[in-house]
Amino acid sequence: xxxxxxxxVNGLGKGAVYALLALGFVVIYKATxxxxxxxxxxxxxxxxxxxxxxxxxxxxGAAVVGIVAAALAGLLIERVLLANARAAxxxxxxxxxxxxxxxxxxxxxxxxxxxxxxxxxxxxxxxIQLGAITIFRTQAIALVVGAVLITAFLLAFRYSSWxxxxxxxxxxxxxAALMGIRSSRVTATAWLVAGALAGVAxxxxxxxxxxxxxxxxxxxAIALVAFPAAILGGLDSTAGAVVGGIVVGLTEALSAQYISxxxxxxxxxxxxxxxxxxxxxGLFGTKELSRV
Amino acid sequence: xxxxxxxxxxxxxxxxxxxxxxxxxxxxxxxxxxGGNGAGKSTLLRAVSGTLKLHRGTIxxxxxxxxxxxxxxxxxxxxxxxxxxxxxxxxxxxxxMTVEDNLRAGGLGxxxxxxxxxxxxxxxxxxxxLAERAGQRAGLLSGGEQQMLAIGxxxxxxxxxxxxxxxxxxLAPQMVGRIATIIREIHAQxxxxxxxxxxxxxxxxxxxxxxxLEVGRVALSGPADELAxxxxxxxxxxxxxxxxxxxxxxEAAQAQAHRRTRTLSRWVG
Numbered sequence: 414x415x416x417x418x419x420x421x422v423n424g425l426g427k428g429a430v431y432a433l434l435a436l437g438f439v440v441i442y443k444a445t446x447x448x449x450x451x452x453x454x455x456x457x458x459x460x461x462x463x464x465x466x467x468x469x470x471x472x473x474g475a476a477v478v479g480i481v482a483a484a485l486a487g488l489l490i491e492r493v494l495l496a497n498a499r500a501a502x503x504x505x506x507x508x509x510x511x512x513x514x515x516x517x518x519x520x521x522x523x524x525x526x527x528x529x530x531x532x533x534x535x536x537x538x539x540x541i542q543l544g545a546i547t548i549f550r551t552q553a554i555a556l557v558v559g560a561v562l563i564t565a566f567l568l569a570f571r572y573s574s575w576x577x578x579x580x581x582x583x584x585x586x587x588x589a590a591l592m593g594i595r596s597s598r599v600t601a602t603a604w605l606v607a608g609a610l611a612g613v614a615x616x617x618x619x620x621x622x623x624x625x626x627x628x629x630x631x632x633x634a635i636a637l638v639a640f641p642a643a644i645l646g647g648l649d650s651t652a653g654a655v656v657g658g659i660v661v662g663l664t665e666a667l668s669a670q671y672i673s674x675x676x677x678x679x680x681x682x683x684x685x686x687x688x689x690x691x692x693x694x695g696l697f698g699t700k701e702l703s704r705v
Numbered sequence: 706x707x708x709x710x711x712x713x714x715x716x717x718x719x720x721x722x723x724x725x726x727x728x729x730x731x732x733x734x735x736x737x738x739x740g741g742n743g744a745g746k747s748t749l750l751r752a753v754s755g756t757l758k759l760h761r762g763t764i765x766x767x768x769x770x771x772x773x774x775x776x777x778x779x780x781x782x783x784x785x786x787x788x789x790x791x792x793x794x795x796x797x798x799x800x801x802m803t804v805e806d807n808l809r810a811g812g813l814g815x816x817x818x819x820x821x822x823x824x825x826x827x828x829x830x831x832x833x834x835l836a837e838r839a840g841q842r843a844g845l846l847s848g849g850e851q852q853m854l855a856i857g858x859x860x861x862x863x864x865x866x867x868x869x870x871x872x873x874x875x876l877a878p879q880m881v882g883r884i885a886t887i888i889r890e891i892h893a894q895x896x897x898x899x900x901x902x903x904x905x906x907x908x909x910x911x912x913x914x915x916x917x918l919e920v921g922r923v924a925l926s927g928p929a930d931e932l933a934x935x936x937x938x939x940x941x942x943x944x945x946x947x948x949x950x951x952x953x954x955x956e957a958a959q960a961q962a963h964r965r966t967r968t969l970s971r972w973v974g
Contacts, residue, residue, distance in 0.1 A: 574813060581799050581810040587759050588797040593785030593814020593862055699801060 415545040420666045426552025427623070428662020429559025433614045434639030435646060435654035435661075436566060437607030442648050443583035444603035446503050451490060451510040452611060453636040454517035459483030459612035460619045460628045461521045463532045472535045480612035486517075487608025491601055522629050529627035532619045555617040562613060563655055566606075570651055575602060583649065611636070638665070638678070641685035647698025656696055660684065706732040706897050707753065707789070707866055712767035712777075714748050714757065714921075722748040722762065724921040730866070734913030735888065735898040737929060739905050739938075744918040746901040747794055750868045753899075754791035755781035771866065785814035788865035794874065796855040800844030804835055807843050807854055811861030820863045827894065828857040831887060849880035856887065866897045873904045885911045909933040 434452065441449045459479040466475035490513055495506055541548045570576035582589040582599045590596055617623050619632045626632045638661060646657025661681050669677035688696060707730035714723040723745045730736045740746045751757045753769055755776070769777040776784050799807050808828065815821040829836040832853040838846065843854055852872055859867060869888065873881040881904065888911050892898050902908035909915060909929045916926040917938065925932060932938050 574809075577802075577806055577809045578813055580802055580806070581813075584799045584801055585797050587756055588793060588799065589810065590756055590759065590781040591754055591785070591791050591793060592810050592858065593782045593790075594810065595780070595782040 419546045420670050422548050423552045424663035424666030426556040428659035429556050430614050430617045431639045431642045431661045432563055432655045432658025433559055433610045434636055435642040435658045437610045438643035439651055439654040440603045441607050444600045447506045449510050451514040453633040454514045455483045455487055455608050455611040456615045456636040457518055457521040457633055458486045460532050460615035464530055464628055467533050472533050476616055480609055483612030484605045484609035487604040488601055491604035518633050525628050529629040531621050531627050549622050551620055551622045638681055641681055645685045645688040645695055647695030649699050650697035653695055653697030706730050708770045710768050713765045714752055714762055715765050716762045722921055726923055728916055730899055732897055735892050735911055737908035737912035737915040738901045740918035745921040746918055747870055750791055750870050750901055755779055755784040785862055790859045790862055790864035791868035792855045792859045794870040796851045798843040798851050798854050803840055804843055805839040807858050808861050811858035814862035824861045824863045828860050832857050849876055868899045870901045873907050881907055
């Protein structure tokens with residue numbers, strides 16, 4: 414039972430990080446209907462700058478720069494590439510993001526070299542003992558940070574003018590334009606927010622006690638696990654992204670313990686397949702709503 | 706108020722939707738734009754509201770001015786800030802958002818918070834049902850209520866010029882009458898209205914001036930009551946003098962043939 418509770422907390426911690434990444438996928442998809450396959454590279458951009466600057470600026474300073482850099486990288490991809498390819502259809506733009514992803518990822522991998530370093534040990538890897546339950550500090554902090562950011566995001570999405578504009582554009586681009594909503598501004602802020610969330614996520618992913626993956630293809634692969642999180646939650650649902658992230662985090666933690674570590678990655682995609690067969694639009698994906 | 710001069714619009718490379726259209730909207734009235742399917746009515750509104758690009762349309766000639774300032778090269782959001790707001794055909798409310806959020810979205814184009822507050826009060830006065838259903842999803846409203854929401858949402862940015870595309874489409878006659886009354890009320894409160902309609906009976910009842918579009922050109926224009934009395938409009942759009950559907954269609958065909966061979970008379974509004 415204690416092991417189960419321990420796995421539950423650690424799985425939730427991981428799930429919170431996946432949820433941050435899945436929210437990034439979803440917010441870009443809602444604003445543009447483009448699936449951003451370059452999300453993993455945004456994670457690496459943030460992580461790389463933390464790794465490079467932590468000795469100069471201190472870890473916190475470097476983390477702030479990393480988050481801002483990942484956000485700006487997202488904005489740059491949108492402004493320079495996607496905004497200038499408006500005539501392209503969504504599939505072409507998704508392919509474009511794959512190209513961007515390969516270029517950025519390979520460049521980061523080339524720069525960090527063969528060592529595949531971690532971005533430091535900022536959370537003090539000592540486990541926390543709560544009675545008989547042992548919790549990794551990284552996962553506990555990830556859970557708190559994730560919960561705060563997700564709550565702030567969902568509140569902003571629900572109540573702020575930005576959120577109203579984003580939801581309006583996601584639903585009907587022409588009607589939103591006729592309301593005076595600037596499409597380019599909404600799209601740019603979506604990429605900015607998604608990049609910032611990726612910059613926060615890497616602060617947990619590229620640490621030793623989160624996954625064991627250093628700053629390289631391993632971290633990139635972990636970031637892509639957020640993709641099934643977004644899909645199974647429903648690609649156009651922010652709440653779905655959060656639930657999807659938690660489901661993925663728990664699936665990974667439980668299957669790694671009770672089946673095998675190797676199987677845990679496949680288990681995530683297996684859950685996604687089952688959900689999609691039963692509910693093709695995902696757990697919270699929107700179906701057409703109409704009065705009959 | 707709104708001046709459209711020599712406006713030509715094309716979709717893609719070859720489809721010409723408007724060809725040298727001239728329309729003047731005076732600052733003191735409701736203008737009805739009539740015409741059948743494919744006449745270019747909606748294209749005219751898209752050109753004014755700046756949303757042609759979303760339909761792969763381009764202005765190839767002419768200009769559109771509001772109070773003397775050109776708006777034909779502006780982003781739709783900027784056009785809204787110049788006080789020109791359109792209600793698109795088919796209402797296009799944000800179905801998954803609540804009524805209140807739809808109104809909030811409409812208010813994003815307002816010039817100030819004070820304008821927004823005044824506009825909200827005006828919308829609730831015009832459409833009390835929108836205040837009653839504030840928390841309900843817009844997609845679950847009836848067709849008439851959705852039309853009210855679409856108009857109310859457009860009024861939230863306190864426009865000087867309101868463009869309505871087929872507001873009577875798909876509504877029961879009683880609701881059409883109610884929408885017509887509301888349009889007059891909106892105009893009486895100081896908003897200039899351009900009403901694009903296939904329902905000529907309703908449009909000519911509401912409007913002070915009217916223009917008839919046929920295959921991308923203005924065929925007739927003038928005071929609404931004079932157009933309502935003209936034989937051409939009676940036969941083609943109001944079904945006057947016909948005692949059966951077959952006779953109406955026959956008379957419409959005759960009027961079309963007659964029109965091809967003569968120069969149309971025009972009124973200047």
